[in-house]
Amino acid sequence: MLEADVTRRRxxxxxxxxxxxxxxxxxxxxxxxxxxxxxRIGLAAPNTTLDPHLQSNAPNNAVTTHIFNSVIxxxxxxxxxxxxxxxxxxxxxxxxEFALQPNVRFSDGSALTVDDITASIDRAxxxxxxxxxxxYTRSIKAITGRAANNFVVETKDPDPLLLNSLSRIRxxxxxxxxxxxxxxxxxxxxxxxGPYLLREYVPGSHLLLVRNDAHWGPKPPWSEVLLRIxxxxxxxxxxxxxxxxxxxxxxxxxxxxxxxxxxxxxxINGISSRxxxxxxxxxxxxxxxxxxxxxxxxxxxxFRDRRVREAIDLAINRQAIVERVMDGAAMxxxxxxxxxxxxxxxxxxxxxxxxxxxxxxxxxxxxPKRTSSTRREPTSTRSPWASP
Numbered sequence: 001m002l003e004a005d006v007t008r009r010r011x012x013x014x015x016x017x018x019x020x021x022x023x024x025x026x027x028x029x030x031x032x033x034x035x036x037x038x039x040r041i042g043l044a045a046p047n048t049t050l051d052p053h054l055q056s057n058a059p060n061n062a063v064t065t066h067i068f069n070s071v072i073x074x075x076x077x078x079x080x081x082x083x084x085x086x087x088x089x090x091x092x093x094x095x096x097e098f099a100l101q102p103n104v105r106f107s108d109g110s111a112l113t114v115d116d117i118t119a120s121i122d123r124a125x126x127x128x129x130x131x132x133x134x135x136y137t138r139s140i141k142a143i144t145g146r147a148a149n150n151f152v153v154e155t156k157d158p159d160p161l162l163l164n165s166l167s168r169i170r171x172x173x174x175x176x177x178x179x180x181x182x183x184x185x186x187x188x189x190x191x192x193x194g195p196y197l198l199r200e201y202v203p204g205s206h207l208l209l210v211r212n213d214a215h216w217g218p219k220p221p222w223s224e225v226l227l228r229i230x231x232x233x234x235x236x237x238x239x240x241x242x243x244x245x246x247x248x249x250x251x252x253x254x255x256x257x258x259x260x261x262x263x264x265x266x267x268i269n270g271i272s273s274r275x276x277x278x279x280x281x282x283x284x285x286x287x288x289x290x291x292x293x294x295x296x297x298x299x300x301x302x303f304r305d306r307r308v309r310e311a312i313d314l315a316i317n318r319q320a321i322v323e324r325v326m327d328g329a330a331m332x333x334x335x336x337x338x339x340x341x342x343x344x345x346x347x348x349x350x351x352x353x354x355x356x357x358x359x360x361x362x363x364x365x366x367x368p369k370r371t372s373s374t375r376r377e378p379t380s381t382r383s384p385w386a387s388p
Contacts, residue, residue, distance in 0.1 A: 139156055241258075290302050
């Protein structure tokens with residue numbers, strides 16, 4: 001299922017002027033915030049660091065992306081857009097050339113150079129971490145400067161996901177490469193090229209960001225943004241209803257109707273890239289993920305049988321999950337990316353819910369339950385699990 005929600009990164013980006021989507025906002029407060037200069041946002045979970053390369057998770061990345069820019073930016077449909085790189089081109093299978101935006105400066109006044117790009121990617125690759133950014137840098141073999149604002153990235157093998165990977169790495173000044181993580185959280189090394197500057201950080205409580213008036217790109221409308229950590233669902237909604245918060249993320253389903261019934265509030269839903277799906281163990285002869293009714297392991301792996309995989313596909317009532325479990329805040333997924341995402345096809349449709357045919361397929365595969373039924377051909381598009 002594709003959740004009809006907004007990722008934390010997109011939420012905060014919308015609040016900070018990136019023209020994306022927010023789950024719930026107070027229209028009147030936003031108008032006052034624009035006029036009065038401070039926007040107050042309630043976040044559902046705390047970030048753990050302001051070091052942009054230490055731990056890759058949603059809360060951390062959501063905050064650091066406003067202090068530090070990346071070479072590439074992903075838009076709401078996961079399309080690659082210019083960030084610190086104004087343009088790029090593929091030279092051959094393993095070489096990409098990038099041209100940096102002109103006149104980009106860090107918040108301390110120093111100019112962005114290719115050395116800063118190289119230092120940032122190297123630091124993201126080598127810094128000890130349990131949630132590493134190495135997933136995004138491991139294909140990079142070398143970075144070579146061609147001119148003052150041009151550089152070439154050489155990959156070890158052809159890497160069609162390089163642009164997406166570069167969008168995950170925030171760029172710091174080369175002089176901060178050896179700075180300890182504590183210096184970023186204290187603000188000493190929080191020197192970026194982003195639209196906001198760090199004014200105050202109290203872990204687990206709040207962050208105060210102020211507008212970077214020297215930012216090279218578009219200027220956000222708010223001079224200050226207060227990010228408050230409000231983990232309790234009820235307290236987060238209460239803060240919005242009382243006017244203590246202008247915008248909140250992660251509106252719980254049980255409180256959504258209360259929010260929608262308030263004329264002062266406005267909700268916006270968009271399709272996120274969070275997809276829930278089954279991955280079936282088709283590699284082993286015996287699997288630990290399937291047993292008989294008594295809990296005894298099966299002698300052969302049922303997931304290696306196409307009929308079993310197709311039966312599971314037909315037995316899932318996707319529409320019921322959307323309507324009853326997700327309260328309508330989701331859509332049926334047919335591929336690994338949302339509709340319109342890179343590499344997706346509009347021709348792939350979800351299989352219709354068909355429990356009778358699912359039972360027949362299981363019986364045909366040797367897994368009857370009490371009585372078997374006769375298999376009939378499904379009327380929907382053939383299941384995506386029905387590979388040989």
